[in-house]
Amino acid sequence: MEATAKARHIRQSARKVRQVLDEVRGKQVENAISKLHFSPKKAAKVIEKTLRSAVANAVNVEGSEVDADKLFIKEAFVDEGPTMRRYRARAMGRASIIRKRTSHLTIVVAEKE
Numbered sequence: 788m789e790a791t792a793k794a795r796h797i798r799q800s801a802r803k804v805r806q807v808l809d810e811v812r813g814k815q816v817e818n819a820i821s822k823l824h825f826s827p828k829k830a831a832k833v834i835e836k837t838l839r840s841a842v843a844n845a846v847n848v849e850g851s852e853v854d855a856d857k858l859f860i861k862e863a864f865v866d867e868g869p870t871m872r873r874y875r876a877r878a879m880g881r882a883s884i885i886r887k888r889t890s891h892l893t894i895v896v897a898e899k900e
Contacts, residue, residue, distance in 0.1 A: 788853050789861065790845030794837040794892040797830075801865045801890035804830040808863050808892075816842055816858040816896060834892065841896045853898055862895035 797804065807830040811819035816838065823835040838860070845853045868889035874882045 788845060788848070788851050789895055789897045790841050790848065790853075791893065791895050792837045792841035792844055793894075794833055796868050797833050797890045797892060798887070799830055799833070799890060800888040801867045803828075804834070804865045804890050804892060807831050807834055808865055811838075812860055812863045814860055816860065817856065819860055834894075837892055837894050838896070841894045845896055845898075857899050858896045859899055860894060861897040862893070864893055866891045866893075 807823070807826060807828045810826075811822055811834070814822075820835060820838060823831045823838070842855055842858060845851075845858060846855055868891050870889065871887040873885040873887060875885055877883050
């Protein structure tokens with residue numbers, strides 16, 4: 788039994804989210820949540836929330852009896868989202884671009900057999 792959760796348009800670059808996600812990929816859900824809860828990174832909060840959503844999706848599916856303690860992170864990846872472009876005034880009438888990057892997070896949890 789697999790369950791998926793997605794968080795889209797996260798206001799942080801995919802590269803920064805990947806750094807935190809690499810620490811919990813493949814781990815038991817319980818261990819991953821505890822590691823994320825005490826991490827000082829901004830991305831950890833979003834990843835933890837999405838992971839809890841994936842676990843809830845797995846447990847609350849009709850017709851399946853999934854034990855939350857046996858779940859592990861089967862797949863976790865981050866893709867780039869749309870980039871917002873803003874402009875900042877510079878010297879001599881020029882303008883430089885400021886890129887406000889976003890990302891899309893996907894987490895798949897499955898039951899250990």
